[in-house]
Amino acid sequence: MNQDQLKTLVAQAALQYIEPGQIVGVGTGSTVNKFIDALATVKQRIRGAVSSSEASSERLRAHGIAVLDANAVESLALYVDGADEIDPHGCMIKGGGAALTREKIVAALAERFICIADESKYVPVLGRFALPVEVIPMAAQQIARRFAAHGGVATLRLQGGQPLRTDNGQHILDVTGLCIDEPLAFESEVNNWPGVVCVGVFAHQKASVCLLGTAEGVRTLRF
Numbered sequence: 001m002n003q004d005q006l007k008t009l010v011a012q013a014a015l016q017y018i019e020p021g022q023i024v025g026v027g028t029g030s031t032v033n034k035f036i037d038a039l040a041t042v043k044q045r046i047r048g049a050v051s052s053s054e055a056s057s058e059r060l061r062a063h064g065i066a067v068l069d070a071n072a073v074e075s076l077a078l079y080v081d082g083a084d085e086i087d088p089h090g091c092m093i094k095g096g097g098a099a100l101t102r103e104k105i106v107a108a109l110a111e112r113f114i115c116i117a118d119e120s121k122y123v124p125v126l127g128r129f130a131l132p133v134e135v136i137p138m139a140a141q142q143i144a145r146r147f148a149a150h151g152g153v154a155t156l157r158l159q160g161g162q163p164l165r166t167d168n169g170q171h172i173l174d175v176t177g178l179c180i181d182e183p184l185a186f187e188s189e190v191n192n193w194p195g196v197v198c199v200g201v202f203a204h205q206k207a208s209v210c211l212l213g214t215a216e217g218v219r220t221l222r223f
């Protein structure tokens, strides 16, 4: 099976967690797009979705799935999203699709985070994937210098030759050269740096379950 087929497999497997009448938290990315398509097949059974990006909202609406405002919801039973990396404790790097801030907000509403990922995302230690960090533009260089003190190299993410603007109107730094072996402490530290909107380490909002697509089928990891 190729990576695309593995994404389809785990996206469909996530449907087993959907219960009648639920409002589903929905992430962002190519794996989640497949989940949204799968969710459309059971849309009569759910009340709607809280979405983590404009792109996911658009896809949900195109399928006729109601998109609710996060402020209108007190809690969600579950949040389904992909990851760029996931470690053996369920901590993740996310934000490859630049939606990390809203992803963390919706994940924080949910009792359970169901991560859907192909096996290439499963790593012993986080940090091989460049860590996305959403920043206020005027703080970008000082944040880059702080990462340099940690051995990281921060690069401003571009789109069409211009700094990418997130759904929140901010910039993204992608940081290479990090070895994130204490994700909880690292997430807390970076969150405290002035100008950081959101760091793409998900340790406080880690996965409860990961549906990992492998050549042998879906492996369920519980954390």
Ligand SMILES: O=C(CO)[C@H](O)[C@H](O)COP(=O)(O)O
Residues within 6 Å of the ligand: 027, 028, 029, 030, 031, 032, 081, 082, 083, 084, 093, 094, 095, 096, 097, 098, 099, 100, 103
């Ligand atoms: O964090 C994300 C978007 O901000 C995605 O979940 C992550 O990038 C994985 O994406 P994909 O399913 O396309 O591999």
